[in-house]
Amino acid sequence: MSLPSSRRQVLGGGIGLLAAMPATALARAGGASAGSQAGGSQVADAPRSTHTQDLVPFQGVHQAGITTPRPSAGMIASFYMLAESLDDLERLFRTLTERIGFLTRGGQQPDIDPLLPPAGSGILGPVVQPDALTITVSVGASLFNADLGLADLRPRHLRQMQAHPNDALDAALCHGDLSIQFCANTPDTNIHALRDIIKNTSDLLVLHWKQEGTVPQIPSMPGQPEESARNFLGFRDGSANPNSNDTPLMDRIVWVAPGGVEPGWATGGSYQAVRIIRNFVERWDRTPLGEQEAIMGRVKPSGAPMDAPVDGSATEHHVPDYDRDPQGTKTPLDSHIRLANPRNAASDANLILRRPFNYSNGVTKSGQLEMGLLFICYQADLEAGFITVQKRLDGEPLEEYIKPIGGGFFFTLPGIRDDADWIGHTLIAAARAA
Numbered sequence: 001m002s003l004p005s006s007r008r009q010v011l012g013g014g015i016g017l018l019a020a021m022p023a024t025a026l027a028r029a030g031g032a033s034a035g036s037q038a039g040g041s042q043v044a045d046a047p048r049s050t051h052t053q054d055l056v057p058f059q060g061v062h063q064a065g066i067t068t069p070r071p072s073a074g075m076i077a078s079f080y081m082l083a084e085s086l087d088d089l090e091r092l093f094r095t096l097t098e099r100i101g102f103l104t105r106g107g108q109q110p111d112i113d114p115l116l117p118p119a120g121s122g123i124l125g126p127v128v129q130p131d132a133l134t135i136t137v138s139v140g141a142s143l144f145n146a147d148l149g150l151a152d153l154r155p156r157h158l159r160q161m162q163a164h165p166n167d168a169l170d171a172a173l174c175h176g177d178l179s180i181q182f183c184a185n186t187p188d189t190n191i192h193a194l195r196d197i198i199k200n201t202s203d204l205l206v207l208h209w210k211q212e213g214t215v216p217q218i219p220s221m222p223g224q225p226e227e228s229a230r231n232f233l234g235f236r237d238g239s240a241n242p243n244s245n246d247t248p249l250m251d252r253i254v255w256v257a258p259g260g261v262e263p264g265w266a267t268g269g270s271y272q273a274v275r276i277i278r279n280f281v282e283r284w285d286r287t288p289l290g291e292q293e294a295i296m297g298r299v300k301p302s303g304a305p306m307d308a309p310v311d312g313s314a315t316e317h318h319v320p321d322y323d324r325d326p327q328g329t330k331t332p333l334d335s336h337i338r339l340a341n342p343r344n345a346a347s348d349a350n351l352i353l354r355r356p357f358n359y360s361n362g363v364t365k366s367g368q369l370e371m372g373l374l375f376i377c378y379q380a381d382l383e384a385g386f387i388t389v390q391k392r393l394d395g396e397p398l399e400e401y402i403k404p405i406g407g408g409f410f411f412t413l414p415g416i417r418d419d420a421d422w423i424g425h426t427l428i429a430a431a432r433a434a
């Protein structure tokens with residue numbers, strides 16, 4: 001994704017430079033003064049902010065927030081959609097585009113009349129800092145059932161999320177007409193963006209459910225391999241995730257390509273699978289280490305696979321060789337990683353890009369910690385991706401310690417290509433042409 005020159009002029013050269021920097025460098029660049037990039041001379045006098053100037057461009061062939069670096073704070077919000085006509089839906093998409101443009105770019109929100117409500121919630125101060133915010137808009141299967149003439153345009157694999165045998169799905173935490181994923185350096189930047197969108201779309205969207213999560217940033221160390229953050233079961237999570245910087249790979253496994261089975265309007269989009277998965281951490285913490293490692297298929301301290309050398313040199317990046325362990329002597333056949341990805345010729349078609357966050361919601365009525373994994377993954381083919389992988393995982397030993405309670409399937413709309421474009425524009429154009 002490249003930053004269009006017009007926006008570079010609005011923001012100043014510094015932003016273009018920051019946009020080209022990797023996430024860890026961006027995080028460190030966060031100390032820039034509030035006035036340095038975000039919107040002209042007035043900004044220079046703005047109060048200091050704890051939020052960063054890190055900017056992730058929101059325009060491009062694909063929406064940001066999927067292959068762009070994962071910052072510390074994430075949130076999925078799911079909505080009911082109230083549009084009764086294509087015109088309404090277009091107005092919703094145009095409003096979302098305008099708000100996403102502002103929120104991800106940052107700038108001032110002047111309050112011109114004290115008799116009116118303030119322009120924004122103010123929780124980021126009078127100047128909104130971009131803070132690496134990405135806002136990713138996806139639509140649920142129910143949008144295509146609505147009486148809007150969209151039924152024939154539904155992405156081929158999009159359907160309501162089914163329940164798997166270990167699920168205890170709470171209807172209040174499932175599905176939705178539209179999902180919005182917010183990712184930023186700080187949780188309050190996500191909350192600020194959510195409140196802004198709720199305020200500006202109040203006649204067209206009603207919030208259904210939301211789940212927030214966090215993930216620690218582990219800075220790169222020169223000469224050292226990258227390290228994945230740990231989930232709330234204490235294991236590194238992300239070690240074998242496909243490389244999101246590998247564009248040909250992402251084109252194959254994440255993005256809908258033109259000329260395939262999907263409707264033309266969906267080109268450049270992706271399927272989003274969301275699962276809110278509770279972890280029974282008290283039970284896990286009473287489970288022997290060896291059993292935990294056999295359940296996951298990885299060594300807990302390093303994250304290395306079970307067949308890696310035991311001399312302490314192996315990292316999480318060691319690639320397991322299941323052909324040399326057909327009986328599962330080293331890596332149990334029913335371990336999480338071996339079921340999720342058996343690493344054979346056929347399972348190459350089931351690769352998914354994971355982008356999870358850890359969540360902690362307080363205490364259950366029975367006095368247990370209410371925490372787990374906000375699992376989010378993206379794939380070009382929902383059936384070959386999440387659905388097939390989850391079916392392979394059904395019945396895994398890990399199920400004794402986890403309980404999926406919510407989530408949904410959505411289709412992430414193609415990107416916004418330039419200043420004249422708006423999110424969902426290809427879908428609306430296809431519906432009008434039909």
Ligand code: HEM
Binds near residue numbers: 235338352386402
């Ligand atoms: C609370 C639930 C879950 C936990 C605690 C968990 C944890 C882990 C851990 C620790 C790894 C190894 C490190 C890595 O490669 O990232 C892993 C790998 C993986 N997980 Fe999960 N996971 C969970 C749910 C899921 C779900 C729902 C799916 C998809 C349906 C999934 C798919 C995968 C895949 C594809 C891999 C990579 C396997 C490989 O290529 O070697 N996981 N998971």
